[in-house]
Amino acid sequence: MLKILHTSDWHLGRRLYGQTRYETFAAFLNWLYDCIVKQQIDVLIVAGDIFDSMTPSNKAQALYYEFLGRISQSGTCQHIIIVAGNHDSPSLLDAPKDVLKFLNVHIIGTACENIEEEVITLNNKNNEPQAIILAVPYLRDKDVRKSNAGESSTQKQSQVVAGITKHYAQATEFAAQKQNDYLKKYGKKVPLVATGHLMAIGGKTTSDDGVRDLYIGSLGGVSANMFDPIIDYVALGHLHVPQLVGGNEHIRYSGSPIPMGFGEANQQKQVLLIEFTDEMHIKPINIPTFQRLAQIKGDMDHITQQINQLKTLNEPVWIEVIYNAKQIVSNLSEQLHQLVQASDIEIIKINNTQTYQKILKQTEQSESLHDLSREDVFARCLETHDISEDQRTELMACFQEIVYEIEHDDVRAE
Structure with missing residues (x-):
């Protein structure tokens, strides 16, 4: 039996209207540690947005590294898979990856130039393959398309979706080859699990959950059909409401572990336990309320x-x-x-x-x-200065593009 625990969107360091929440984050990580030990989890997957900011505080980073250290010493969880989300600094996550690899912590902060590096085989204690992970992080605009002058927002979005689809198709093709090789060598099917940090069509959000638009001029648009049926389970992050994608039981958002806003106050938070025996079973595990x-x-x-x-x-x-x-x-x-x-x-x-x-x-x-949101503030400025309706639409689009570029510039990168 293989047990995988799927979580995402920790947002360590996030404040709630000025209130720090480190005690709540610490309480969740303590609970998660106990859950991993109690359930005898083999693999932990964190599908992005580990931190709330690309420049997380020392305290937020301390919580992260202390948790990884405790898990590695527990003797229970054999592997941890961490991919970056849109809130994370890819370079910050990637910096210690070579060291953490010795603790069986596998980190993909940046989309790899050689896409085969995102396909990770996890071995069991007998050094036999127990899972193949398509560890795909949040794919930034520059990762999946080339920018051309004069493009409309619609054209950009279309190219982004096409680029993401191509990225997953290439990674899946390589993973399928590995799976077939293992079948021939070991005589058993090795489960294939993909990660993602993206916005799926029809995804549910709440009004104050802090979920950002991932691509310019769009609330998202990745279809569940993008994921090849050969993939046994897709562990998604980005949306804070636990949910299926397109009605597919095996394509899921785990949701955030604590409420990110008051709109999530009555929402039951959860992590997802995926068990592979002769069949795959998915079981939500409810997270207690810490605040x-x-x-x-x-x-x-x-x-x-x-x-x-x-x-x-x-x-x-x-x-x-x-x-x-x-x-x-x-x-x-x-x-x-x-x-x-x-x-x-x-x-x-x-x-x-x-x-x-x-x-x-x-x-x-x-x-x-x-x-107020940033768009609210900017809209009020336009109204205060009596900008015409025609100009407001164009200026708002320019404003959103500037904000997008700022948010996706990794300040920790060289």
Whole structure:
């Protein structure tokens, strides 16, 4: 039997509206270690976005390396596969890969020039192949297409999807050859597992999960049909909601292990256990809640009632309040903070919809940049300066392209 555990999107170092979450990340990694030991996991796959930033803090990196060290010493997990996501610095992940390889930690931060290097054979304790991994990281624009002057966003996206499809096809072809060779030599089929950090067509997101558009001018567009049927399981990262892709049981997002925003507050987080015996079995393992979040929406009476109910839990709760009644409450923040005094509840964010109805005419103190996306800020600048509608569309597209280039420039690379 071969046991693989699929997780992704740790986002170590991510803050929630200014609140650090290192204790929560540490609690998750401790739980993950215990889960690996308890379930006797052979292979751990982390499908990208290990860190939340290309320049992670020392504390976030310490959590990462301490976890890898503990797993390597546990004597349980034989191999760890880590691929980079769009939030990660490929060069940061790749830097220690030659050292970590001695601990059976296999890292692919950057798409390999020789695509065969992304196809990794994992051997068991008898030095026989137990799995073939297509360890494909997040494929950046420059990895899969050549830039040509004058291209439209649609043309760029089409070429990106074609490039990603070609990349997987070439890697799968080489992996299939390996699988066939092992079948002849050992008389058994070796499972073929692929990784990916991408946006699939029809993928579910939440409003404040921090998932970025991966390619210019598009929310994604990779079809499940891209993955060859010869692949036994596809371990995906990027989307924070656990889900199947195109209804296929064997193509899955594990989702993020902790809520990345209040929109995920009621979402059951999980990792995925894949067991290979005569058949493949997939079992979700629920992750406990390490820091309770709550999103409360309504008028003042409803908000008060919900907060009072949370008080009865007698445990720390971070909450977001969305006040959406028509009646204007001038001292909303003061009233809310009085409600949670002498309790374990902390109000992290207050969203007063009355504020948004006065956008650009009057800004209230309760609104901050945390409430706005970059596109919101830029759109307001365009409106403030009376830019015409025709020009706004073009300028917004240019703005998004600039942001894309900034985010995909690995600042740690030479």
